[in-house]
Amino acid sequence: xxSEIYHSLKNKTVSDLYWLLFSDAPLSDTYDLSPxxxxxxxxxxxxxxxxxxYFLELDKNNSEIENFVKRKKNKRLGFYAExxxxxxxxxxxxxxxxxxxxxxxxxxxxxxxxxxxILYNQKVIHLECAVxxxxxxxxxxxxxxxxxxxxxxxxxxxxKLNKIIQHQIPLGLRKExxxxxxxxxxxxxxxxKGVFFAEEEIKSGKINRNKPNRFIRLSDLRNLDIKPVEILxxxxxxxxxxxxxxxxxxxxxxxxxxxxNPEIVFFNDGKVRFxxxxxxxx
Numbered sequence: 624x625x626s627e628i629y630h631s632l633k634n635k636t637v638s639d640l641y642w643l644l645f646s647d648a649p650l651s652d653t654y655d656l657s658p659x660x661x662x663x664x665x666x667x668x669x670x671x672x673x674x675x676x677y678f679l680e681l682d683k684n685n686s687e688i689e690n691f692v693k694r695k696k697n698k699r700l701g702f703y704a705e706x707x708x709x710x711x712x713x714x715x716x717x718x719x720x721x722x723x724x725x726x727x728x729x730x731x732x733x734x735x736x737x738x739x740x741i742l743y744n745q746k747v748i749h750l751e752c753a754v755x756x757x758x759x760x761x762x763x764x765x766x767x768x769x770x771x772x773x774x775x776x777x778x779x780x781x782x783k784l785n786k787i788i789q790h791q792i793p794l795g796l797r798k799e800x801x802x803x804x805x806x807x808x809x810x811x812x813x814x815x816k817g818v819f820f821a822e823e824e825i826k827s828g829k830i831n832r833n834k835p836n837r838f839i840r841l842s843d844l845r846n847l848d849i850k851p852v853e854i855l856x857x858x859x860x861x862x863x864x865x866x867x868x869x870x871x872x873x874x875x876x877x878x879x880x881x882x883x884n885p886e887i888v889f890f891n892d893g894k895v896r897f898x899x900x901x902x903x904x905x
Contacts, residue, residue, distance in 0.1 A: 628675055634685040635862070636692060640707045641678055642862035643754070645671050649819045651832045654768075656784065659792050662750065662812040666743065673717055703858035704754045704816070708739065718743050721804045727797055735794045738814075740804060747804065749795040749811040751787050755780070756860065756887070758838050758897060759821040760904045766829045771819065774885040774897065776904070780830070787813055818864050820897050836864070838897035841882060851878050851898070853889040860887060864895045 629645075632638045648661050681688060692706040705724070712720040719742040727734040739750045757771040757780050764770040768781035792811045794800065801807060821835040839847070855863050864887070878888070878898060885899040 628678060629862075632678065632682045634682050634689075635859075636689055636707070637678065637682045637685055639703075639861040640681075640688070640711060642864075643704055643707055643816055644674075644711065646816055647832055648815045649755070649757075649817050649832055650780075650815055651827065651830055653829055654784075656788055656813060659788055659811055659813060662814045670715070670717070674715060677715055698858055700754055700858045700860055701752075704861070705738065705752060707861075708752060708814075712739060712741050721747065722800070725800065725803060727794055727799050734797075735791060737791070737794050737800065740795070740800070740808065746809040747806055749792070749808045750814045751791045751811070752814040753783065753787065753817070754861070755783065755815065755817040756897075757817070757819050758885070758899075759819070759825075759835065762821060762823050762825065765821070765825055765831070768830060771830060772904075774899075784813075818895075836894070836896055838885070838899055840901050840903070841878065841898055842901050844878060844898065849890045849892050849894075851888045852891050854878075855887045855889060855895065863887075863889065 629638065629641050632641060645667060650661065652661065688707075688710050691710045692703060694706070709720070709723055712718050712723075720739065721742055722737065722740040724736055724738065725740075726736045737749065738752045741748050741750065755773075757773060759765055760770045760772050760776075761767075768784065769779045771780040773779065792813065795808050795811050819831045819835040820838040821831075822838055822840075824837070825831070825835065827833050844851070878886075882898070882900060885897045885903060887895060888898050889895050
């Protein structure tokens with residue numbers, strides 16, 4: 624990310640939007656998503672360069688974006704991320720939003736819903752968006768997408784990617800979409816953001832683009848020099864996961880020894896990690 628701009632932002636919602644747009648996708652470019660692919664870094668770079676003034680002004684005058692994202696009272700992370708992207712696509716002069724959250728209904732049955740179709744540089748682009756925080760269940764199978772699982776073990780990377788590639792993105796080719804926007808779609812992409820976590824330090828690989836953040840078993844906390852500062856609640860999981868240089872004295876937080884679900888925790892070294900119960904993954 625362009626850290627000098629990002630670290631100058633004071634409003635949390637504006638920081639979240641910047642992080643959502645310009646943080647790296649957690650998934651490696653080497654992962655096969657054919658016939659589609661991740662949203663092109665070239666376009667992201669173009670937006671980042673062109674949006675400097677946009678973000679500085681938005682940070683100073685943030686009441687509109689604050690009101691916009693608060694329209695949906697549901698605190699699910701995905702809804703919050705979609706609201707942020709929707710605001711950007713509607714207000715950034717380089718982009719025209721053609722369609723959003725359009726449901727395809729056939730014989731009174733909902734077939735599916737597409738996320739966004741935008742016009743950029745005279746190209747019609749279809750985006751399916753996902754913000755995911757997956758943890759590596761078995762480090763010996765780091766190249767197996769089914770082993771990268773959600774915090775509560777209810778989903779995994781393989782299932783999620785298969786659903787997007789095999790069902791969601793192809794919806795953009797349906798006649799209902801072409802009739803609605805009155806033009807063909809030039810390209811379709813997966814816009815994937817989030818953070819991957821592992822219990823051990825591992826290098827970037829077939830699945831993880833960068834070295835994952837760490838997750839920690841509850842009983843291991845006492846053996847570490849780092850201390851928990853704050854438990855992060857949804858939807859405050861976006862820019863909060865970027866490294867933060869602490870400038871204030873924080874009080875340490877006692878983590879309940881009986882936690883039953885993983886929690887994302889901000890530590891006094893400026894990094895964010897999951898803390899999980901000792902029996903997580905069994």
